[in-house]
Amino acid sequence: MSKLQIAVLFGGASSEHEVSRMSATTVLRAIDKSRYEVTPVGIKKDGSWWLYPGDIGLILDGRWESCPDNLPAFLVPDASVGGLLIRDSDHSDTVKKIDCVIPALHGKNGEDGTIQGLLQLAGIPFVGCDMTSSAACMDKVITNVMLEQAGIPQARFTWLYAYEFQSAPDEAVLKIEKDLGSYPVFVKPANAGSSVGVSKAENREELRAAIAKAAKEDGKILIEENIVGQEVECAVLGNEDDLLASTVGEIAPSNEFYDYEAKYLSGTSGLYIPAHLESGVIETIRSTAQKAYQVLGCSGLARVDFFVRNGSEVLLNELNTLPGFTSISMYPKLMEHEGLSNQELIHRLIQLAVKRMGKGADA
Ligand SMILES: Nc1ncnc2c1ncn2[C@@H]1O[C@H](COP(=O)(O)OP(=O)(O)O)[C@@H](O)[C@H]1O
Ligand SMILES: [Mg+2]
Structure with missing residues (x-):
C-alpha cells in the first residue's frame, strides 16, 4: 500500500511563530516515515507559504526561510484539487495530493479556526479540532x-471590547470592579496565546495599563478574578x-x-x-x-x-x-x-x- 501523504504546516503569521517551529520540529522528527510520506510547508510571518524540502534541523531557528530549494505552495479551497498547488522554478504549477494535514501551528491563524476553515473547504482531513471548535x-x-x-466551574469573569474602554474608560473600570469585586485581577486578550498580552493588575491604574496592553493583541478583552x-x-x-x-x-x-x-x-x-x-x-x-x-x-x-x-x-x-x-x-x-x-x-x-x-x- 502506498504511504499516506502528510503535509506538516509550521511557522505562521502569529505571535507564536517561534513556538510552532519547535512543535513542528518535534512532529517531523517523530512521525513514522515507514507509514507516512511527509511534506513540510513553512508559513513565513508575512503569511506566504513555502514547500520546504530541506533539513529539519534548520526549522528551529528560522534558517529554513533562506533555503534556495523552497517553492511557493498554495492550499486552494477547491475540493476537487485535494492538495497543494506547487509553483515550480519554471513557473509551472503541479498538484501534490495530500491525505492529511498536521497544522503544527499555534495561536492566531493556526489554532483559531481560520486554517481549519480553509482545510474544510478543501476537503482535506486535518489533525485537531474543526473550525467552530477551534474558534470557540x-x-x-x-x-x-x-x-x-x-x-x-471557573474563575469569576467579565469582558468588554477595547473600543468600549477607549470611549468610556472610567465607566468600563467601574463595571469591571463591580463585576469582580476586588483586586488583583487577570487581564487577557480574548484571542491570543502563550501568555502574550496577559497581565495581572493590582489596582485601578494597573488595570487601565493591562487593558491597553491586551488591546494591542485583540479587540476583545477578558478580565478574571485572580486565582x-x-x-x-x-x-x-x-x-x-x-x-x-x-x-x-x-x-x-x-x-x-x-x-x-x-x-x-x-x-x-x-x-x-x-x-x-x-x-x-x-x-x-x-x-x-x-x-x-x-x-x-x-x-x-x-x-x-x-x-x-x-x-x-x-x-x-x-x-x-x-x-x-x-x-x-x-x-x-x-x-x-x-x-x-x-x-x-x-x-x-x-x-x-x-x-x-x-x-x-x-x-
Ligand atoms: N484568573 C487567573 N488567575 C491567576 N492566574 C491566571 C489567571 N488567568 C491566567 N493566569 C496566569 O496567566 C497564564 C496565561 O493565561 P492563560 O489564560 O492560560 O492564557 P494563554 O492562552 O496565553 O496561555 C496562566 O498560565 C496563569 O499562570
Ligand atoms: Mg494557558
Whole structure:
C-alpha cells in the first residue's frame, strides 16, 4: 500500500511563530516515515507559504526561510484539487495530493479556526479540532460563556471590547470592579496565546495599563478574578465520546505567573506528572476535562488547563486545541505517561483526523 501523504504546516503569521517551529520540529522528527510520506510547508510571518524540502534541523531557528530549494505552495479551497498547488522554478504549477494535514501551528491563524476553515473547504482531513471548535476554544470569552452554560466551574469573569474602554474608560473600570469585586485581577486578550498580552493588575491604574496592553493583541478583552492555586493540565485525545483523558500534570512556573518567558525561554519551570493532588481531585479534573472537550465540540486533541484552589477546588482555565508539542511540552509528556510515544500519538491523531472526515479509520 502506498504511504499516506502528510503535509506538516509550521511557522505562521502569529505571535507564536517561534513556538510552532519547535512543535513542528518535534512532529517531523517523530512521525513514522515507514507509514507516512511527509511534506513540510513553512508559513513565513508575512503569511506566504513555502514547500520546504530541506533539513529539519534548520526549522528551529528560522534558517529554513533562506533555503534556495523552497517553492511557493498554495492550499486552494477547491475540493476537487485535494492538495497543494506547487509553483515550480519554471513557473509551472503541479498538484501534490495530500491525505492529511498536521497544522503544527499555534495561536492566531493556526489554532483559531481560520486554517481549519480553509482545510474544510478543501476537503482535506486535518489533525485537531474543526473550525467552530477551534474558534470557540481560541476565544476565551466564548469558551467561558459556554463553560458557564454547561455548569463547569471557573474563575469569576467579565469582558468588554477595547473600543468600549477607549470611549468610556472610567465607566468600563467601574463595571469591571463591580463585576469582580476586588483586586488583583487577570487581564487577557480574548484571542491570543502563550501568555502574550496577559497581565495581572493590582489596582485601578494597573488595570487601565493591562487593558491597553491586551488591546494591542485583540479587540476583545477578558478580565478574571485572580486565582491563587496550582496550575494543572489534562491531555485529551479522541473524537466524540471515545476519549482518552490523561492523568493530570502540574506546572510550577518559574516566574510570577506562567508567562511567555517561563513557558519557552527560561526552561526552569517545573513540571510534575502526576500533579501533587489527591486521587479524587485528579479524577474530577479528568472527567471535567472530558466534559469541557465535548461541550466545546473538540476532536482529535486538546489540552485542558485548570487551576486548583486550596488543593481541592477545580476551576477550568482554558482549552488549547493545538497545544505545544515541543520537547518540554506537557501534552506529549502526559500522553507518554499514558504509554503513547510521540510516534504513536501522531499516528493516532492522523487516524482520528481521517476518521472524522468519514474516509475510514484505517486508511
Ligand atoms: N484568573 C487567573 N488567575 C491567576 N492566574 C491566571 C489567571 N488567568 C491566567 N493566569 C496566569 O496567566 C497564564 C496565561 O493565561 P492563560 O489564560 O492560560 O492564557 P494563554 O492562552 O496565553 O496561555 C496562566 O498560565 C496563569 O499562570
Ligand atoms: Mg494557558
